[in-house]
Amino acid sequence: MNIGIVGIGLIGGSIALDLKxxxxxxxxxxxxxxxxxxxxxxxxxxxxLNLPALAKExxxxxxxxxxxxxxxxxxxxxxxxxxxxxxxxxxxxKGSICSDLNNHKKRSRFVASHPxxxxxxxxxxxxxxxxxxxxxxxxxxEEKSDPDAVEVTIQLFREMGMTNxxxxxxxxxxxxxxxxxxxxVSAFMLGSTVLDIEQDEKQIFNLASTGFQSTVRLAKSxxxxxxxxxxxxxxxxxxxxxxxxxxxxxxxxxxxxxxxDAMKDMIRKSNEIKRAxxxxxxxxxxxx
Amino acid sequence: MNIGIVGIGLIGGSIALDLKxxxxxxxxxxxxxxxxxxxxxxxxxxxxLNLPALAKExxxxxxxxxxxxxxxxxxxxxxxxxxxxxxxxxxxxKGSICSDLNNHKKRSRFVASHPxxxxxxxxxxxxxxxxxxxxxxxxxxEEKSDPDAVEVTIQLFREMGMTNxxxxxxxxxxxxxxxxxxxxVSAFMLGSTVLDIEQDEKQIFNLASTGFQSTVRLAKSxxxxxxxxxxxxxxxxxxxxxxxxxxxxxxxxxxxxxxxDAMKDMIRKSNEIKRAxxxxxxxxxxxx
Numbered sequence: 001m002n003i004g005i006v007g008i009g010l011i012g013g014s015i016a017l018d019l020k021x022x023x024x025x026x027x028x029x030x031x032x033x034x035x036x037x038x039x040x041x042x043x044x045x046x047x048x049l050n051l052p053a054l055a056k057e058x059x060x061x062x063x064x065x066x067x068x069x070x071x072x073x074x075x076x077x078x079x080x081x082x083x084x085x086x087x088x089x090x091x092x093x094k095g096s097i098c099s100d101l102n103n104h105k106k107r108s109r110f111v112a113s114h115p116x117x118x119x120x121x122x123x124x125x126x127x128x129x130x131x132x133x134x135x136x137x138x139x140x141x142e143e144k145s146d147p148d149a150v151e152v153t154i155q156l157f158r159e160m161g162m163t164n165x166x167x168x169x170x171x172x173x174x175x176x177x178x179x180x181x182x183x184x185v186s187a188f189m190l191g192s193t194v195l196d197i198e199q200d201e202k203q204i205f206n207l208a209s210t211g212f213q214s215t216v217r218l219a220k221s222x223x224x225x226x227x228x229x230x231x232x233x234x235x236x237x238x239x240x241x242x243x244x245x246x247x248x249x250x251x252x253x254x255x256x257x258x259x260x261d262a263m264k265d266m267i268r269k270s271n272e273i274k275r276a277x278x279x280x281x282x283x284x285x286x287x288x
Numbered sequence: 289m290n291i292g293i294v295g296i297g298l299i300g301g302s303i304a305l306d307l308k309x310x311x312x313x314x315x316x317x318x319x320x321x322x323x324x325x326x327x328x329x330x331x332x333x334x335x336x337l338n339l340p341a342l343a344k345e346x347x348x349x350x351x352x353x354x355x356x357x358x359x360x361x362x363x364x365x366x367x368x369x370x371x372x373x374x375x376x377x378x379x380x381x382k383g384s385i386c387s388d389l390n391n392h393k394k395r396s397r398f399v400a401s402h403p404x405x406x407x408x409x410x411x412x413x414x415x416x417x418x419x420x421x422x423x424x425x426x427x428x429x430e431e432k433s434d435p436d437a438v439e440v441t442i443q444l445f446r447e448m449g450m451t452n453x454x455x456x457x458x459x460x461x462x463x464x465x466x467x468x469x470x471x472x473v474s475a476f477m478l479g480s481t482v483l484d485i486e487q488d489e490k491q492i493f494n495l496a497s498t499g500f501q502s503t504v505r506l507a508k509s510x511x512x513x514x515x516x517x518x519x520x521x522x523x524x525x526x527x528x529x530x531x532x533x534x535x536x537x538x539x540x541x542x543x544x545x546x547x548x549d550a551m552k553d554m555i556r557k558s559n560e561i562k563r564a565x566x567x568x569x570x571x572x573x574x575x576x
Contacts, residue, residue: 116497136494165494178482179495183503185543189535190474191558194466197531204564206424206453207467209404213565214502215471219558227551230543241540243485245533247477252529255473255518263515270479270507276492277501 004058008039012064013127018160038124055080063089071100078106086149094140094169111153112140120220133161177236191219292346296327300352301415306448326412343368351377359388366394374437382428382457399441400428408508421449465524479507
């Protein structure tokens with residue numbers, strides 16, 4: 001199959017690497033000429049084309065550009081493709097993208113997707129073969145896409161080793177605010193707080209354990225990508241963040257009172273995340 | 289050498305595994321009889337002894353018990369050991385332990401240490417061979433320990449693959465509040481916030497990316513260990529947490545105003561943690 005990738009960064013580049021390895025011919029497009037060169041050098045794509053040429057050449061086109069410009073790029077691609085081709089996005093928010101494209105005359109050739117995978121790095125050099133293996137892909141508003149478009153999309157994500165799930169865009173954005181966007185804010189501000197206090201980088205380097213590195217890992221993520229996502233999902237992320245701050249304030253009170261019982265109760269409750277992550281039943285321990 | 293481990297959990301058990309592999313004879317003591325049995329079953333230690341017997345038998349004794357009871361246990365051991373033996377602790381805070389033991393008549397046979405390593409698991413089954421390899425060990429108030437005691441301690445931590453650094457207890461506790469204790473609070477409360485909202489564990493399991501898992505990993509840590517540490521280092525942790533909350537509130541304002549430029553500036557600043565973690569020079573980007 002001829003497959004297009006618009007935006008050859010971490011997400012798009014990793015898709016290209018997997019599908020290329022499966023024998024598909026990969027065409028790339030990226031506004032950044034350095035990304036295009038790099039993508040050819042690294043053999044992430046076979047050829048670079050402009051959008052109209054790519055729209056003509058490819059049966060399926062993945063769009064992996066910042067959330068803010070995603071619906072604009074999809075709209076332009078839909079204008080150019082035949083009624084047999086498919087456009088799939090990979091945006092981290094789904095509400096605004098789905099709503100922007102709701103009335104496009106070729107809406108049914110678009111499949112709204114969000115493959116849940118990534119690293120803290122960005123650009124074509126961050127592309128990784130196998131990034132998606134064992135991970136989940138969310139498809140939204142599948143009822144608005146033609147059945148053949150959904151089927152081909154599912155098949156391609158399966159080729160990358162992904163399981164596909166269906167969810168409506170409103171639920172998607174609400175859930176993602178908690179299990180993805182909030183953890184990015186939490187890591188970004190942890191990084192800033194430590195940098196503000198620890199003016200001496202050597203101390204951070206010397207004292208940073210694997211625990212700190214794990215918690216702060218996402219603080220290395222792209223400013224452009226994430227400011228876009230937070231603005232797009234403002235209402236949900238703001239609510240999640242508000243609740244997080246309240247939890248932190250409550251814990252701070254227990255620390256200030258050296259109330260170890262209260263701390264233990266709260267920690268025990270948070271320990272339950274283990275079971276949720278293991279996909280097992282858990283009992284939320286009541287706060288006393 | 290005959291070496292004792294008091295508290296055969298993640299930290300003490302991992303020390304025992306490494307030193308045993310190096311040919312030392314390992315004696316263990318633990319208040320929890322199940323831990324003792326498990327430690328023998330798993331061949332973490334060669335023999336279980338009570339404290340006075342262990343104090344008599346061993347040239348070096350590592351104390352890896354909760355921070356709250358550490359100085360009490362060390363004090364009792366110092367009372368029993370000969371002037372040739374050495375007691376080393378592994379506590380995550382150093383101020384109160386050093387101050388509690390300041391006037392002990394055998395203070396010079398004690399070496400205050402903090403090997404910076406761990407996982408989110410606890411108990412003897414969590415003990416890992418090689419846990420300490422490539423990591424840092426902090427020694428505090430080395431001037432109050434006899435030179436031979438410091439030398440032997442350094443040598444043993446080196447055998448585990450660690451680099452040894454010196455720091456005073458006040459600085460240690462201040463730095464640890466930021467690079468270790470704060471990230472635990474941040475992860476605990478992230479876990480709780482998500483659990484409070486996402487009543488449906490299946491959604492967490494389905495949607496949790498590796499990013500979320502990394503950020504929330506420390507939320508699996510022991511309530512007993514950490515409530516102890518937070519209470520002991522209350523002043524520093526409280527300050528760190530206050531600063532963290534202020535940073536989060538500032539970021540929330542930017543989100544609420546959908547001010548992507550402000551978000552980008554703050555994220556770019558937090559990105560600098562990369563260089564600190566790499567031990568390279570970094571320039572703090574000024575907030576506009």
